[in-house]
Amino acid sequence: MFLSLFSEAYNIIIKELQSWFTVIVKFLPNFVFAIMAMLAFHYVAKLSRKINRRFFSKLSDNSTINSVLEQLIFIAVEVVGIFVALNILGLSKAVTSLLAGAGVVGLALSFAFQDLATNFISGFFIVIQKPFVLGDYIKTNNYQGRVKEISLRTVLIEDLDGQDIIIPSKAIIQNPLTNYSLIQKRRVNLKVGVTYDADLRLVKEVTIQAIEGLPIVNTSIGPIRIDFDEFSDSAITFTLRFWIAKSDQNEYNNAVAEAIMIITEVFRKNDITIPFPIRTLDFGIQGGTRLDEVLK
Secondary structure, three states, X not given: OHHHHHHHHHHHHHHHHHHHHHHHHHHHHHHHHHHHHHHHHHHHHHHHHHHHHHHXXXXXXXXXXXXXXXXHHHHHHHHHHHHHHHHHOOOHHHHHHHHHHXXXXXXXXXXXXXXXXXXXXXXXXXXXXXXXXXXXXXXXXXXXXXXXXEOOOEEEEEOOOOOEEEEEHHHHHHOOXXXXXXXXXXXXXXXXXXXXXXOHHHHHHHHHHHHHOOOOEOOOOOOOEEEEEEEOOOOEEEEEEEXXXXXXXXXXXXXXXXXXXXXHHHHHHOOOOOOOOOOOOOOOOXXXXXHHHHHO
16 A cells, blocks of 8 residues: 555656656757846946947046946846846746836836936936036026036036035026026126216216226127116116126126226216215195295
């Protein structure tokens, strides 16, 4: 009885081992080819990383973005190698399931990390298009300063007060940007006011002569202009317009300061007054009555 049971169990095990062996022998070539395919794609991925490193280094100076792009391409080639190996093994259903799962996961992540992805893509376009580089003086999103760092998600600028300002890449792409470092000229518009009794022709003449004498002013770019604007509450105002060859904010501020100092000096020499705010108090019911008459 015992020997018959043992013999029956032995035969079952032998049949199973033979079937396994048959399956192994049948799929061994496919398995070998799958391993060879994965090794080949792994070699291609490593080779592409070296080639892409040279290519992206010529395309962009941002090492962080270059490294991320190299890694993404490396992973993509490796994933393709895995799918090819699974197809060789006849696991096409597994490949379909993996692709479907990857699509669902990708869709969920796209909603969860929408802002992150948008900033990443915007940072990529900033690096490719190069609207500015490190050291440029820019103005965007009501902030201005010198570009200190360009990363995948943000741009770091340092303003004139020495404060670091972090601006998302998406905000820079979606809003107007002024790069003063690319501008070879810049116009200064300075508001000035004089009293109502001033000789406006004399004001215009002495102001233009004074501004022409400033070394920072470049009249070859454009002439110095004075445009009288309006009769304000206590002064006649005008806008002084002149050009400077440098667009740096410090140079712009220096030009404004030099213009204010020279205008103040020349106005004093010519008895031209820049008035304080003036208020007229009328004590009469019908208007035009002087205070001493009211007191009587």
